[in-house]
Amino acid sequence: MDFLAQHQLYIVLIIAVGIWFGLYIYLFRLDGRLKKLERDMHREQH
C-alpha cells in the first residue's frame, strides 16, 4: 500500500499509457477492416 501511495503518479502513467495502447490498437484494427471492406466494395463495382 505504501509503495502505491508513493508512486501514485507512475501508476497513473502506466494506466494512461495502457488505455492509449488499447485505444490505438482498436483504431488500427478498425482501420484495417475498413480498408478491406473498401477494397471488396471497389472490386464489386468493377
Add this chain to the structure above:
Amino acid sequence: MTLRILLGVLLTLVIVAALGLPMVQHPQHWYEFPSIPGLEEKARIIFFHVPTAWLSVMAFITSMIYGIRYLRRKDPMDDLTSASAAGLGLLFCVLATVTGAIWAKFNWGSYWNWDPRETSIFVLLLIYGAYFSLRAAVEVEEKRATLSSVYSIIAAVTVPFFVFIMPRIMTGLHPGAKGDPDGAGPVIEFKMSLNMRVVFFSSLIAFTLLFLWMLSLRVRTARLEYHHQPKG
C-alpha cells in the same frame, strides 16, 4: 500510414513525459519541469485538458464548414462528415468539461464555478446536445442535413458574442473567479518553461492527429454504410 505511426509514438511520448517527468523547484536538467507554487503536480492536467477543449472547438468549426459545403453542393457525404465531426467534438467536449471540473475541485475547491472558461465549454456542450437532438428529430435525410447545417451556422454565429459578454459578467459578480482573472487559462497566464511548451504543443499536435484519424474512420464507415444501403 506514417501519420498513424507518428501519432502512436508521439502521443505515447506525450503521456510519458506529461506524467512521468519530475517537477522540481529549480529545474537543473532538460527533463525537469518547474514546479509552480500552488499548482505543483496539478499543472500536468494542462497537457490533456487544454488540447481536448481546443479540439472540441476545432471539431465544431469543422462540422460547420462541412455544413456550409452541404448547403452548397447537397452532397450527402458532406453532411455525414459534418455529423461525424460533431460527434467527435461532443466526445472531446465532455472530456474537457470533466477534466476541467476535476481540476477545479483540486485547485479551487469546487467542481463548478460558472467562470468564463467553464461557462463557455458548457455552452459548447449545450450546442452539441442541441445539434444531436435536432438530428434525432428529423427522419428525412435531406431535411435533417439541411436543418443541421443551418443550425450549426446559427450557433457558430452566436458564439463570438461570449467573448464580449464574459468580461462584463465577471466584473459584475462579486467573487471574481477566485483570484484567477482569466479563469482556467494557465497557457496565457503562467509562462511555461521550454520543455513544458514542447510537451504541450506535441500534445496538441498528437490530439489533432488523433481527431483527424478518428474523423476519417467515421467518415469512411459512414460512406460504406451509405453505399451499402439496400436499393429500392
Add this chain to the structure above:
Amino acid sequence: MSVRETTTLRWIRASLAVFLKDWRSELRTRYAMSALVMFVVTTISIILFSLGGEGASPEVLAGMLWVVIFFAAMSGLSRTFVMEEERGTGMTLQLLTPPGAVFAGKLLFNLVLGAGLTLLTVVLYAFFINGFIVRTLSIFLLTIALGSVGLAAASTIIAAIIARANTKGTLYPVLSFPILLPLLMTVINATRLASDGAPLGEAAGEFQILISYIVVVITVSTLLFEYIWKD
C-alpha cells in the same frame, strides 16, 4: 428604377400580407395569445407561492424575470410556423410568396407577440413580486425593448427549424437556449444594473451587445431561411 421600386414594394406588401394573415388567424383562434397569457400568469403565481411572502435578492429577481419571459416565448413563438405545418398550408405559402417575405412577415408577427408577452410579464412581475425595484428606468425600458426584439428574432428562425421536426415542443427550448444565451446573459446583467440604480452610461456595453446581436441574428436568419423553407 421604377421596376426595382415595384419589386421592393411588392416584397413589402407580401411581408405585410403574411403578417396580417397570421395576425388575423391569431385573433380568430387566440391560440398563441391564450397560451402565453396563461403561461405568464401561472408561472408568476408559482413564483409568488414559492417565495411565500418573503422577497429574494434583486439579482435573483432580475434573472427570474427573464426566465419567465424566455419560457413564455418558448410556449408561444413557435406557433407561427408550426401552424403552417399542421394545417398543411406551408406548400401554398411557398408557391405564392418569396421566402424573404415569408420570414419578414412571420418575424414581424413574432415581434408583436414577443413585445406583448414581455410587456405583460414585466407589468405583472413589477406589480406582484416584492423586492423587484427598478431604480434606473431608462436602462430597464431600453433593456426590455431590445431584449424582446432579440428574443423574437432568434425565436423565429429556430421556430422555422423545428417546425419540420418530430418533437417540436421539447426541441424548441433545447435549440433556442444556446442561441439565446448571449442575449439572456446580457439582458439579465442590464436588468440588474437597472435594479441597482446604475447610470445609463454603465449599461452602454450591454446595449451595444444587444444591438449587434439583433443585427447579426436577423442577417444570418434572412440568409439561411431559404434553405430551411424550401422543400
